[in-house]
Structure formats: C-alpha cells, structure tokens
Amino acid sequence: MVSDYVTFYLALSAVLFGIGAFGVLVRKNSIIVFMCIELMLNAVNISLVAVSKGLGLLDGQVYVFFVMAVAAAEAAVGLAIIMSVFRTHYSINLEDVGGLKG
C-alpha cells in the first residue's frame, strides 16, 4: 500500500515539521514564530499529497486545498493581531508581551 517515494516524502515531511517545531519553540520574534508555523503546515501538506498519490486518490489534494485556505485566513488574522500587539506594546518580542503570565 505504501510505495517507496511515499516513504521518502513522509520522511521529508517529518524533518520539515521538526525544523518548524524547533523554530516555534526557540525563536522569540512573533513573525518568525508565525513563519515556522507556516513551515509546519507545509510539511503536513507534503505528506497529505504524497500519501494520496500513493493510494491513487485525489482526496488528499482536496484536503491540501482546504489547508491552504485556512492558512490564508490564519495569516490575515494573525498578522492583524501582531500589528495590534505592536501598537500597544511597541515590541513583538515574545518576552515583552508576557502580561498574562502568572
């Protein structure tokens, strides 16, 4: 059921996801964290397309279509939030906006 190139693409997707997760955990700049989230979404897109190709279906590509639509919506709202945070705190460093920290 799972062919060879599917394995390669699943491995590539895992590595990209790991790199994106590392970026989200380590970087302190909000916009770079947002970009690493997009990187993780793209890793999942690769694995969806590869497995749907391996199974001979096209449903995975439709899923990727919806993931892209959600990512576009998230980009618009997320960047608007970053702009609002910058307006009040004058900084987008994640260490400076810790007002909710207990």
Place this chain on the structure above:
Amino acid sequence: MLVAMLVFGVLTIASAIGVVAFPKPLHSALSLVATLFFVAVHFLLLGAEFLATLQILVYAGAIMILVVFVIMLLGLDVQSKNNFSGINSMLALLFCLFFSVLTIFIVTNDKKLVAEGKSYTAVFSESVVQKELSKEDATVEKVGELLFSKYLYPFEVASILLLVAIIGAVVLAQEKKRGIPKGHGLKAKQQIS
C-alpha cells in the same frame, strides 16, 4: 526523477533551516519563500500541478507578501540577539530531533517494506514515480469535480471562514481613537514618555 526528489529535498531542508536560523526577520521571510517554492516543486514531482500552482499563487505569493509588508511597514527588520545555547534551546532541539527520528523510523519500517527486506533503505530505494507520472490527466478538472461533489459542504464552510477572517482582520487593524499618537514606533513612544 529520484535525483530531482533528492536534490530538491535537500534544498527544502536547507532553506527551512534558514527560516529558523537567520537573525533578521526579512532574511527569514525570503528563506521561507524559497522553501515554499521548493515545496511547490515537490508537488509537481508528485503529479499535483493544481496544488503546485496554488502553492505559488497563495502561499509564496499572497501570504508571504503580507508577511513582508508587515515586517517592512512596522519597521521590524531588526537583528534579534537570539542565542541558541540556553537550556531551553537544547531541550527544544532534543525534542524535535527525537520527534523527527521517531517519525522517520516509523515510516521506513512499514510492514510491507520490512517483508520485502528493505526497511531502512526504503527512503532511497528505486522510485516508482517514473512510470506513474508519464501519462497523467490534468488534476485541475479532477480536483474540481471532487471539490464540488464530495467536498461541497467543506467548500462552502471554507468560504464563510474566509469571510470571517476578512472581517476580523479589518476590525483588528482599525486605529482606536483613544490617545495613541498618530505615528507609530519608537518615535511615538518617545513622544508619550
């Protein structure tokens, strides 16, 4: 085809590391644009040309332009004094390495591959891509058929989601008339204090 897969795979990983490692946000954004282009090439290698086009138009085109606009308009292109050497960075690196290695281990030990005797080398073995991508019909019509028949309900919900996102972005980006000075950034902050 296998050579193309490997070469673009290495390039994708290199530009993804660039996204995480560059200190300036703009270099990181350009590195992400490169990563998205390489992901589009992978979509092409997998025979999904509709998605490759969408990837370049929507992701690398629209979303990244939005990000670059925000970086440049807010003046955020400052070098961050990021050091990857604290204990938190080490723990994060350990966790992500563990996750990636575990996933690769699971993926290359598929039961069928183990039965055929090629478990760890399955990642680099002969690709069947060559004979399957030779005569493909265009995916645009087929994906469109699926989208409007089987996934019609998610399609309509996605359009409502985009409407909500547009309204949300416009509401969030409005200026509140409460006493925030006309300029933004460091100069305005110095005006207040």
